[in-house]
Amino acid sequence: xxxRALSITALIAAAALALCACSPAAPADQxxxxxVVYQKxxxxxxxxxxxxxxxxxFEAAHDGVTVELQPIQANDDDYGTKLALALRSPSxxxxxxxxxxxxxxxxxxxxxxxxxxxxxxxWKDWDKFDDAAKAAGLxxxxxxxxxxxxxxxxxxxxxxxxxAAAGVSLPWEPRTWQDILDTARKIKASDPNVVPFNMYAGKxxxxxxxxxxxxxxxxxxxxxxxxxxxxxxxVGSDGFTDSLAFLKTLYDEQLAVSPAEAxxxxxWKKVFGxxxxxxxxxxxxxxxxxxxxxxxxxxxxxxxxxxxxxxxxFPTKDGQEPGGVSMSGGWTLAVGAGTKDPDLAFEFxxxxxxxxxSLAFNIASSQIxxxxxxxxxxxxxxxxPFVKDVSELVSVTHYRPATADYPRISAAVxxxxxxxxxxxxxxxxxxxxxxTAVAGIVGGDKTVRK
Amino acid sequence: xxxxxxxxxxxxxxxxxxxxxxVFLAGPVLWAFQASxxxxxxxxxxxxxxxxVGLENYQRLFTDPLLPLSLxxxxxxxxxxxxxxQNLLGLTIALLMxxxxxxxxxxxxxxxxxxxxxxxxxxxxxxxxxFSRDGTLNQxxxxxxxxxxDWLYSFxxxxxxxxxxxxxxxxxxxxxxxxxxxxxxxxxxAALMDGASGWRRLxxxxxxxxxxxxxxxxxxxxxxxxxxxTLVWVMTAGGPSNASTTLPVLAYVEAFKFGDIxxxxxxxxxxxxxxxxxxxxxxxxxxxxxx
Numbered sequence: 001x002x003x004r005a006l007s008i009t010a011l012i013a014a015a016a017l018a019l020c021a022c023s024p025a026a027p028a029d030q031x032x033x034x035x036v037v038y039q040k041x042x043x044x045x046x047x048x049x050x051x052x053x054x055x056x057x058f059e060a061a062h063d064g065v066t067v068e069l070q071p072i073q074a075n076d077d078d079y080g081t082k083l084a085l086a087l088r089s090p091s092x093x094x095x096x097x098x099x100x101x102x103x104x105x106x107x108x109x110x111x112x113x114x115x116x117x118x119x120x121x122x123w124k125d126w127d128k129f130d131d132a133a134k135a136a137g138l139x140x141x142x143x144x145x146x147x148x149x150x151x152x153x154x155x156x157x158x159x160x161x162x163x164a165a166a167g168v169s170l171p172w173e174p175r176t177w178q179d180i181l182d183t184a185r186k187i188k189a190s191d192p193n194v195v196p197f198n199m200y201a202g203k204x205x206x207x208x209x210x211x212x213x214x215x216x217x218x219x220x221x222x223x224x225x226x227x228x229x230x231x232x233x234x235v236g237s238d239g240f241t242d243s244l245a246f247l248k249t250l251y252d253e254q255l256a257v258s259p260a261e262a263x264x265x266x267x268w269k270k271v272f273g274x275x276x277x278x279x280x281x282x283x284x285x286x287x288x289x290x291x292x293x294x295x296x297x298x299x300x301x302x303x304x305x306x307x308x309x310x311x312x313x314f315p316t317k318d319g320q321e322p323g324g325v326s327m328s329g330g331w332t333l334a335v336g337a338g339t340k341d342p343d344l345a346f347e348f349x350x351x352x353x354x355x356x357x358s359l360a361f362n363i364a365s366s367q368i369x370x371x372x373x374x375x376x377x378x379x380x381x382x383x384x385p386f387v388k389d390v391s392e393l394v395s396v397t398h399y400r401p402a403t404a405d406y407p408r409i410s411a412a413v414x415x416x417x418x419x420x421x422x423x424x425x426x427x428x429x430x431x432x433x434x435x436t437a438v439a440g441i442v443g444g445d446k447t448v449r450k
Numbered sequence: 451x452x453x454x455x456x457x458x459x460x461x462x463x464x465x466x467x468x469x470x471x472x473v474f475l476a477g478p479v480l481w482a483f484q485a486s487x488x489x490x491x492x493x494x495x496x497x498x499x500x501x502x503v504g505l506e507n508y509q510r511l512f513t514d515p516l517l518p519l520s521l522x523x524x525x526x527x528x529x530x531x532x533x534x535x536q537n538l539l540g541l542t543i544a545l546l547m548x549x550x551x552x553x554x555x556x557x558x559x560x561x562x563x564x565x566x567x568x569x570x571x572x573x574x575x576x577x578x579x580x581f582s583r584d585g586t587l588n589q590x591x592x593x594x595x596x597x598x599x600d601w602l603y604s605f606x607x608x609x610x611x612x613x614x615x616x617x618x619x620x621x622x623x624x625x626x627x628x629x630x631x632x633x634x635x636x637x638x639x640a641a642l643m644d645g646a647s648g649w650r651r652l653x654x655x656x657x658x659x660x661x662x663x664x665x666x667x668x669x670x671x672x673x674x675x676x677x678x679x680t681l682v683w684v685m686t687a688g689g690p691s692n693a694s695t696t697l698p699v700l701a702y703v704e705a706f707k708f709g710d711i712x713x714x715x716x717x718x719x720x721x722x723x724x725x726x727x728x729x730x731x732x733x734x735x736x737x738x739x740x741x
Contacts, residue, residue, distance in 0.1 A: 002452055002455060005455055005456065005459040008459065008462070009459070009462070012462070077707060081492070081706045081707070081709075084492040084493050084497075084709060085492070088492075088497065103493065106493040106494040107493050109493075109494050109495045109497075109498075110491075110493050110494055110495065110496075110497035110498050111497075111498040112493075112497075202690070203689060203690075203691070204687075204689065204690075260583070260600045260603040260604075263603060263689065263690050265687070404491070404493060404494035404495075404709075407707070407708055407709065408708050408710075411707075411708065415691070418690070418691050419691065422690070422691065424691065440510075
């Protein structure tokens with residue numbers, strides 16, 4: 001008995017020792033690999049094409065280097081989460097990745113991004129970038145941590161045929177909020193089956209609700225979300241309540257889609273794919289990247305979009321200066337702080353963002369160019385009929401506050417819009433609840449009452 | 451000496467299993483519990499160096515109006531879809547299958563089990579397609595001339611509870627089938643000869659004899675249903691306006707959508723605690739029940 005027990009123990013110990021001998025191959029002779037992480041969806045393949053082309057170019061120029069592309073198939077929110085989780089550990093952190101501008105500052109705080117100042121000083125292409133665009137990649141310490149791919153603006157996209165049928169004079173240039181309501185009511189009166197004016201609301205469309213809808217209202221009232229000078233969040237502003245009231249009016253009078261449809265995260269697909277092309281919608285407030293869905297090769301090809309659609313700036317509340325409102329977001333490419341070969345990683349970034357690749361990407365995704373040699377390219381300017389109109393809006397555009405708390409504040413704004421369009425709360429009540437939520441998120445001392 | 455060594459040697463084969471449980475089960479639970487006392491986040495300064503905040507996350511949790519709502523929805527979800535729905539439906543199907551013809555029993559059994567073995571994301575999407583505005587259920591109701599409400603918008607809890615009943619009934623059915631097979635037929639025959647009707651036989655003979663299985667089944671499905679996440683997330687994402695935000699959904703939203711891992715793990719710890727309390731209660735019930 002004792003011998004059997006001993007022999008069994010000896011067997012297990014020997015097996016354990018043998019397993020310890022199994023170790024991964026020594027990494028000394030492995031070829032260099034660069035890991036690249038970015039977003040890819042059914043409707044957004046422009047970035048995938050960009051990286052495939054950059055990979056081919058880079059591997060041809062650098063012997064022994066492999067570029068490993070790891071696209072993440074997810075929407076913006078989930079992509080951000082997956083990237084953040086990957087960045088936490090050096091074994092999963094990518095070398096080069098696609099980063100949203102408004103996450104740059106908090107990710108710099110977290111130590112995820114590599115400071116690029118040294119590399120950028122030696123990169124000849126860096127001078128060709130717009131000064132305003134260069135600011136997108138700044139960290140709190142003034143260093144640059146990311147390079148922009150392009151930028152976007154927001155505007156009113158209207159269907160000329162629908163408006164003309166309702167007797168609205170073209171081109172449509174609303175100067176105040178009242179103009180929008182009047183025109184929407186006119187369209188509704190002439191054809192009750194058409195959705196006159198779409199503005200996203202609720203938590204379903206996530207960041208789209210605030211970037212493409214609520215902020216166009218808020219920033220046109222003279223009030224803002226965040227006081228950058230005092231670094232405090234604004235609460236109790238009239239502009240906030242007025243913006244909610246506008247959305248409430250729009251939805252109560254059924255000048256927009258039904259609340260149930262608005263809360264569906266996929267409603268934008270119907271806007272681009274069905275309602276606008278089929279003349280069932282008068283207008284929507286959407287990003288300058290809209291043509292990327294309708295042009296040849298897009299997910300909702302619409303050959304006539306150039307003639308049937310028109311673009312107008314979203315007006316300020318009472319037409320006050322500067323007359324229009326727009327929001328800009330934009331994405332960047334960044335290098336991971338823990339990358340094993342920073343020089344190589346930056347070289348790949350430079351290849352991906354050279355003139356040829358930037359041009360192709362900006363045209364395919366209908367982004368506004370941030371490189372002057374792309375902006376002046378004839379092919380870029382002729383890419384779609386609206387390039388000039390949307391680029392002009394850069395002069396009246398605003399940016400989101402790029403702080404670590406922003407996602408929760410954004411969620412609180414989305415909740416407020418959801419409450420008013422579903423009729424659960426009045427605009428004043430929803431605004432008051434928003435104030436309470438903000439104080440709960442950042443602490444009372446970080447808020448300022450205006 | 452030999453006897454002690456022998457006893458210890460008997461435990462040896464269990465050691466790898468215990469190690470796996472400790473590493474993959476107890477480890478993450480302890481890590482989550484520990485993280486709930488910090489301000490760990492997915493991004494920002496605290497992602498690099500999380501600091502100890504003590505009970506701050508729990509204080510915030512217990513003053514958050516979302517917590518009682520979420521708790522209530524979770525209790526409703528577990529009580530309605532598991533304790534009542536899956537349990538009673540599973541028992542009913544198991545009882546009926548004993549008296550049904552072989553082919554009918556086979557078809558019903560396969561259909562019920564098929565819903566259970568589907569990968570959760572596939573089942574969740576099937577349920578979403580069924581309950582969505584233009585989905586199968588509304589097509590059927592429309593065909594019969596009845597109203598077609600937007601289930602996932604107007605009645606989200608009803609939709610997810612029905613989906614969960616559809617998904618999990620197979621487990622209860624299998625447990626009860628096995629339990630009913632163990633009920634000795636001579637006792638039921640004796641009762642039949644004494645003139646007991648079907649209902650009285652069921653209530654006074656069959657059910658008391660499978661008492662242990664009922665308690666075990668309830669415990670297992672309660673704990674399983676407490677953890678249901680994918681189904682709710684795919685169907686309603688906790689909406690509209692948190693109308694179907696059960697505790698797992700709340701934990702996910704806080705930890706991964708807002709990146710606040712400290713707070714999310716606090717919610718998760720509360721959930722684990724609830725599960726532990728339920729588990730302990732059921733085990734005591736079982737132990738008392740044993741003759």
